[in-house]
Amino acid sequence: MLKYIIKRIIWLIPVLLGVTVIVFTLLYFAPGDPALMALGDTATEEALENYREELGINGSYLERLGRYVVGLVQGDLGISYKTKTPVVSELAPRLAKTMNISLWSIIFSIVVGILLGIISAIKQYSVFDAIATGISLFGISMPMFWQGLMLIIICSVWLNWLPPSGYGSFKQMIMPVLALGVNGFATIMRTTRSSMLDVMNQDYIRTAKAKGQTYWNVILKHGLRNALIPIITVIGMQISVLLAGSTIAESIFSIAGVGKYMIDSINFRDYNAVQGAVLMVSFIAALINLFVDIAYTFADPRIKNTFVSKKKKKS
Amino acid sequence: MAEKFLEVKNLRIEYRTEAETVYAVNGMGFDLEKGQTIGLVGETGAGKSTTALGILGLVPDPPGVVVDGEIFFEGEDLLKKSEKELREIRGGKISMIFQDPMTALNPVMTVGAQIMEVVQLHEKGLSKQEYRKKAEEMLELVGIPAGRAWEYPHQFSGGMKQRVVIAIALANNPALLIADEPTTALDVTIQAQILELINNLKEKLNTSVIMITHDLGVVAEVCDKVSIVYAGQVVESGTVVDVYDHMMHPYTQGLFDSIPDISTDGKELKAIAGQIADPANLPVGCNFSPRCPHATEECMKSEPQLREVAPGHMVRCFNCTKL
Numbered sequence: 001m002l003k004y005i006i007k008r009i010i011w012l013i014p015v016l017l018g019v020t021v022i023v024f025t026l027l028y029f030a031p032g033d034p035a036l037m038a039l040g041d042t043a044t045e046e047a048l049e050n051y052r053e054e055l056g057i058n059g060s061y062l063e064r065l066g067r068y069v070v071g072l073v074q075g076d077l078g079i080s081y082k083t084k085t086p087v088v089s090e091l092a093p094r095l096a097k098t099m100n101i102s103l104w105s106i107i108f109s110i111v112v113g114i115l116l117g118i119i120s121a122i123k124q125y126s127v128f129d130a131i132a133t134g135i136s137l138f139g140i141s142m143p144m145f146w147q148g149l150m151l152i153i154i155c156s157v158w159l160n161w162l163p164p165s166g167y168g169s170f171k172q173m174i175m176p177v178l179a180l181g182v183n184g185f186a187t188i189m190r191t192t193r194s195s196m197l198d199v200m201n202q203d204y205i206r207t208a209k210a211k212g213q214t215y216w217n218v219i220l221k222h223g224l225r226n227a228l229i230p231i232i233t234v235i236g237m238q239i240s241v242l243l244a245g246s247t248i249a250e251s252i253f254s255i256a257g258v259g260k261y262m263i264d265s266i267n268f269r270d271y272n273a274v275q276g277a278v279l280m281v282s283f284i285a286a287l288i289n290l291f292v293d294i295a296y297t298f299a300d301p302r303i304k305n306t307f308v309s310k311k312k313k314k315s
Numbered sequence: 316m317a318e319k320f321l322e323v324k325n326l327r328i329e330y331r332t333e334a335e336t337v338y339a340v341n342g343m344g345f346d347l348e349k350g351q352t353i354g355l356v357g358e359t360g361a362g363k364s365t366t367a368l369g370i371l372g373l374v375p376d377p378p379g380v381v382v383d384g385e386i387f388f389e390g391e392d393l394l395k396k397s398e399k400e401l402r403e404i405r406g407g408k409i410s411m412i413f414q415d416p417m418t419a420l421n422p423v424m425t426v427g428a429q430i431m432e433v434v435q436l437h438e439k440g441l442s443k444q445e446y447r448k449k450a451e452e453m454l455e456l457v458g459i460p461a462g463r464a465w466e467y468p469h470q471f472s473g474g475m476k477q478r479v480v481i482a483i484a485l486a487n488n489p490a491l492l493i494a495d496e497p498t499t500a501l502d503v504t505i506q507a508q509i510l511e512l513i514n515n516l517k518e519k520l521n522t523s524v525i526m527i528t529h530d531l532g533v534v535a536e537v538c539d540k541v542s543i544v545y546a547g548q549v550v551e552s553g554t555v556v557d558v559y560d561h562m563m564h565p566y567t568q569g570l571f572d573s574i575p576d577i578s579t580d581g582k583e584l585k586a587i588a589g590q591i592a593d594p595a596n597l598p599v600g601c602n603f604s605p606r607c608p609h610a611t612e613e614c615m616k617s618e619p620q621l622r623e624v625a626p627g628h629m630v631r632c633f634n635c636t637k638l
Contacts, residue, residue: 203419206373206413207420207480208421208432210373211406211433212405212407215398225421225423301423
């Protein structure tokens, strides 16, 4: 098992390297010259060249790629063209904000999604089920930016309950977390519902009942444990969706997180910053996928077993 | 009169859906003494399993409804008990071996944990170590090495899984064991082992057994009494000798006739004409009348009651004594 985890962590290196090369290449060929943008069209060719050298964007494609990767290994993501400060130090505080909001969104969507999913499943076709499935259908269908804007209109403009933007206080967190989490909540809720409905009709649930097990233990210990496997898959996918969504949510709610940083940097052709942010997000996404795969092995012993038997064969 | 250990009286269970009502069990009745084994024999869909679930109070609701009847177990009516009281009986005094061992075990729990669970529910106050020990002992009892207790169901073969299911069922020395086709999903060689196992354990623990099966051979091997079930009713019941050697009901005769005979090589199998009665649409009169070669006008009009044709030998037929 430990061997498997270590192997998976080592596998992260080529994946991240691949992402680096792809992002770097895309940005290399993207139109727009940062030097020209910074100094304006009246600048002399000499001034532009000096500026490029200062930022490290002179030289051929391979030269620049090599320089970037060497820097990356040392934890250096280059300097921002706009502010002339290292990208790493600009990303760090922003990452904290993004992670904070994303984490709460994930917690919200998992807890509420699984809870409502279970209740919907065991009270199938009840009024509660109808309302919960209705809400989740809405959550899945409505795009996030629209939900975010509607939240601002309703909660801030009309009702004046919550501040429309910013980051820090509990009140400021509510809307971004909701807007980011609704889609995940809806997907997780629907998966939980259908998975639980399927599992609760299995023979082993009847066996558990025949043992004299209590109602909630049958549902949680036998039902949910088995229903979790597809739910974990969906949670893993939702986290990636959520990271992508944070760019939109942060723009709508004016939160200085990684997502907003990325958008601003793209507008300014601040390629080093864009690349650093993209790499950071991909690194997190890859790590989360690793966690999800490990979580699988705990949820489903049949998966774990495939590693054990492999190990046995080797020795 | 001494009270019976188990007495099922006039049990009626229906499955009600919007489209139709399925009359699965229609006035089922049988009784059982302590330590005895009764065989419930009948075709698929005759209501045997539903009866078993009815005894445990596990008829899936919805759509299942217990409409009428009484189930006296040690003098108390199980149908009048609360869910909490029933939970204490399930897995404790009454336990059940399910039909398909492939799906009856929880795939994400070790078999030991699944045996432990039922012990923990009914025998409080032991330490974790003692529960683990007990689970391992139960596995050994059914012939699985204790060392395999903490493996998962997918690591076991079908016959071994059925042994685990039996170990779960027997973990608390139940007074009554309901075995719902315990051998149907298994190879013939494994079948014999499982039957022997149930027989041995029955003798060791003095357990009463309800053996649900459609295999007349199994019944002959392990049962004291037999009830032949058709369309949710007992059509003939008595000791194994009564039913096997002095069968009276035309359906029982049909069942025995349909057993292939090794000496009549190459002959076509003798089947009972027609289809098993549709439980959603039962015939008027005797349920078996549309298929019965001896049916008279009376059979088509009114429903026969169980009659005692010899001491302890009951038959649900108007004409059986005339045949």
